[in-house]
Amino acid sequence: MVTIVVDTKEIQADDGKSVLQTCLEHGIFIPNLCFMKSREHPHASCRLCFVEIYGIDQPVTSCTERVREGLVVLTATARARRLQQAAFKLLMSAHHCRPKACPVRGGCQLIRIARHLKVGLNSQPLERLERAIDEEVDLGLFTYYPFRCVLCGRCVHVCRQRTGHNLLTFAGRGLKTVVALFGGGDLAAAPCRHCGACATVCPTGALVLKGEQGRAASADSSLRAPQIPPR
């Protein structure tokens, strides 16, 4: 156990645990999408979890920083906020948000983060980005909505953890990256366990189990074991 200070609050934390996880476990929210406890190496792709740490001249991602004795963390400095908000705006410019049509309704992590950052769900002053990818992809058991996906990779990660294979993978590169199942939805041939874990960990409404269009989704699912729906 070591003692660290987060925004003037003193916390007893496990040495070596990530700053983000420590804060979340102590009820201090830092925006995050790609963090998962079970990821041995932090993915660090969403770039929402910026904080400032005393002694480091630039804001850093809290999911990649490890707790050590005497660490002083500030979660809401102007510079950290600026990056958090910028990352959020960028995500929203590529995430087509239509709350009425959203399967996860209020449960979306993006809404929670917007509220925390005190910004709207639009991407002003950035324009909405259009991309040449499909609106909706049938993945057999699921439906995938690329324009809602934030490429946090949580689904890909749990899938590999559960099955030992990358049934779900990223495909393409850059802005055209999507989550894909090779050969579309032909899951019969693949060693899919139909566990639905991937849809459960999705922080947005991008990966949805068919017939489950009303799920109150993953409120902070990073700290919750994904629920496994009955087969």
Add this chain to the structure above:
Amino acid sequence: MNKQEIDARFVSIRREAERRAEHRKREAIPTIYIVMSTCGLASGAAETKHAFEEALSHKGIQARIVPVGCLGHCYAEPLVVIDHPASGFPPICYHQVSAGRARVLVGSYLEEGDPVLEYVLGAMERSDLIPSVMDFPRFSLEQRLVMEHCGHIDPDDIYQYIALGGYSALARVLASEPAEIIHLIETSGLRGRGGAGFPTGRKWSLARASETGGNIAICNADEGDPGAYVDRTILESNPHQLLEGLAICAYAVGATQAIVYVRAEYPLAVQTVKRAIRSAKELSLLGPGILGTPFDLEVSVFEGSGAFVCGEETALIRSIEGRRGMPQHRPPYPVEKGLWGRPTVVNNVKTLSSLPSIVQKGGSWFRAIGTASSPGTAVFSVVGNVRHPGLVEIAMGTSLRTLIFDVCGGIPNKKSFKAVQIGGPSGGCLPESFLDTPIDFDSLRQAGAMMGSGGMVVMDEDSCMVDVARYFLDFTQKESCGKCTFCRIGTRHLLNILDRITKGDGRKEDVELLATLSEDIKNGSLCGLGKTAPNPVLTSLRFFLDEYEAHIKEKRCPALKCRSLTAYYIDLEKCARGCEVCVGCCPVEAIFTTRGRKKGIDQKLCVKCGECLVACPREYDAVVKVSPPGLAPIIERPPDEEKSVGGQG
């Protein structure tokens, strides 16, 4: 294993190399060296070689043809050096040797002894007969360390390299302790030439510290910068110097496996390196038990599949592991946990190629070259609007002005200098006022550019800086791996904004938006690609803000480059009646005949390729390019002509 035994093994190899060199000299027949690297081949070196062979056999002349690597003088390609001892002339370098010139040279020089002065670039040695290339600024201001032997030896003949002292540094290293070598490199002050300039000795000692009994050494020859071809040329011209450096590195860091990561788009480089590895293995200079010592080094080539981001070391490692080349958060650094989880040292081609001479001549010798904080030399591929483009190696600390104006001959066609782009997509554009900046890691970074991997593009007054920024953002946006938010989405926004500015749809808030967004992408991205991607935008905003404003406020491109903001028209005063040249050259038949058989351009059809401007005979010079397009006078297509479009014009 002691020093004597290693020396004894190596000396026998060295003797053989010297014997071969001696034998060549004694033969006293002319030798024709032909530059056969990619740039030479692209300019027709293969046909030149063929023409030499034919002419020689036709005339029954005895001569040896030696394909060599690049001399760096790409402007004069195909380059040929003829050493004809019997003629009394020193070896002579010829430029632009086409097949026709090759035949003339065989007839006049080899047969009759006349060296055909009008094809001569210069003599390779000082003599009274022919001015020597050594006295040209392009040669005398250069200082060649990494490229010392490039273009002088056959890359496929390992003995030629050994005869010049090659592999003796490795023999020396094998008789020392790894710690001594690391210490030597630390004292030499060598910094990585892959872009960031990290001290090589420090990197090695970190790797040594986490040694597991099987470290890995990787040579990074991914070179994805769209305007640089330094590393490829070195691989094609002198692969053994690199392999020797790689073996030295491997020995020092305790690696048993080494990989040369070359892009698959560089087939000649891949093949040359593969052959070089084979011949070094045959002489026990690589492979198991090098020179009889217990040091084993398995060397292989990995062909990169063409993703710029794979030049980044963690992405490079992922791609060798057969995964998507997405960068990983560091730490852990590759020197702690790299390829297959083993400590891995990644070094650039130029870094590794510098090692043999440092080992031979010592750390203080190296320190004496260049500047205190950046010792050694820098190699650039200088292209764009300069008279003598090609590869240039200069001591660090040389000013940009010397490099561009003295070494490379300045700007051709009586144009004036506008900017120099250094470091490719991660670097920036520097204006005239920065020409006295010394070339070294820190000064360039301070100026907002970057050493990068050696790309340098010189631009004259006809280049639009907004367009150049757009070009690089288009590149990085396509090459972003897509992992992290700032780079994946942010670079696309930058591109979109730049796109609309160059199309004349810029908004007054765009400059502000570009600046803020660039700053955020720089601070927020995960890897070096994203962190440096905004540099072309930031530097052009800083130095060429007036151009952005002209595009946005006046819808005008000052350099007349952005096609949506320019128009061509034909000055009726100047147009010669009925010369018709422009009509024939227009690819879209936009040029019509108006009153008095003069010509006009249909602005709706014109695709602004500029062909008519080039085609219009110089004595008329009637085609005019203007910006904004509204400045072009409207010339209506006469109604009767409209019917006969595509008829005889």
Add this chain to the structure above:
Amino acid sequence: MVQDIAAMLPAFERHRGNLIPILQAIQERHSYLSGAAMKMVAKHLGIGPGEVYGVATFYNQFRFQPPGRHRIKVCLGTACHVAGGEIILENFERKLGIKDGETTADREYSVERVVCVGCCALAPVALLDDDVLGRMLPSKVEGLFVQFEIERQRQEREKVARESGEQARD
């Protein structure tokens, strides 16, 4: 194709690190990667086919459709861009009625953009199959197609001549 690939695979050790070399070898022989090919590779290496697909789609080198018989590559490296490479690309696109990355309906030509083919001193540069065409101009693009047309007609004539010759012999 499937048989050929099946014959190639055993030469590669079943090691994840061989994934990219295998894909390169297949594309080298068959000019593109088909879905069936990727499935076979996955099976050989004992990984999911999705993984092979995910890796292959990341890299510029891999194609999933066969290219045209003649591959036209237009360099848009920095030097070529400054020298107007885009205008050259546009001319090819207009002439063939396709966009970069596409193949004509008769599978005769495909046009793609490449970055720096390493002879910047000759910018702007285009490649026709393996031949480097330096200092390109829109009119040279026109000229190229005239040449193609002449070549095609010559082959046609030769074919007719051959056929009629054969008939005469019969």
